[in-house]
Amino acid sequence: MNWDYPQPHIYRVTPQGDDIDGLDHTNNAVYVRWCEQAGWSHSEALGLDLAAYRRLDRAMAIGRAEYDYVLPTGLGEELLLGTWLCGTDGRLTMERRFQLVRARDGATVMRGRWHLVCIEIGSGKPRRMPPEFCDAYLPVVVSAANDS
Template sequence: MSDDWDYASPFTLALVPAPEHIDGLGHTNNAVYVQWCEQAGWAHSEALGLSLDDYRRLDRAMAIREGHYDYLLPSFEGEALLLSTWLTASDGRLAMERRFQLRRASDGVTLMRGRWALVCIEISSGKPRRMPAEFVAVYEAAVVS
């Protein structure tokens, strides 16, 4: 498989659709892709050094304000897949952008692309709040262009 990802230095999860991921049309259900993106986002955040425990301790979270997914081609049970994610923008105060790319491992063909617009919220109130210094330090350093 080629290394031609949409952005440099991807954080990548290897995935294989299981029988429970397959819908009535015989391919991986689109909702499963959304769940996988959530898994990849959390795994990337944890790899960068910010966990759910940190979010709770700081009473802050990066919440999805908007999600967009382009489902380009289907995947099927047992197919080896690679889902990559990147932080692609941050204003250093309130908002960030996360991108996703799902590719078939055998030939590198892109099956799905996704984009999240994220906003920092105070967990206790649900209201938008400025990112704490820990978020800025960790997430800003991970932004790719």
């Protein structure tokens, strides 16, 4: 696969009947849902699940999201959704990127980008990342410096 960055966390998806819209392709909103699932899968693989977020009273919340829909996908196509953490200030913010690839030919069908802000769950206010977040997330951040 021609991944945008090295060593993606891969979340496998296949469009089902309910994912297909009136134009006979995967509805764009489904890609957004898959990105959320892939982000959680990656976080859990790094040792931070929802229970840890609640225990720490902290969460990485989406402050901004953007998606570029490159090619359509259809019912039953095997897709690989890669995700990376691609930037952080080490205190309050991180960036997560996504690349959805069609397994049969390696074509990129969607790219996404989230700007994440650490919040206190109880108040919803921005708060510094706890040491547990820094310990889990910072070592896997890849450079996106040459990217726009």
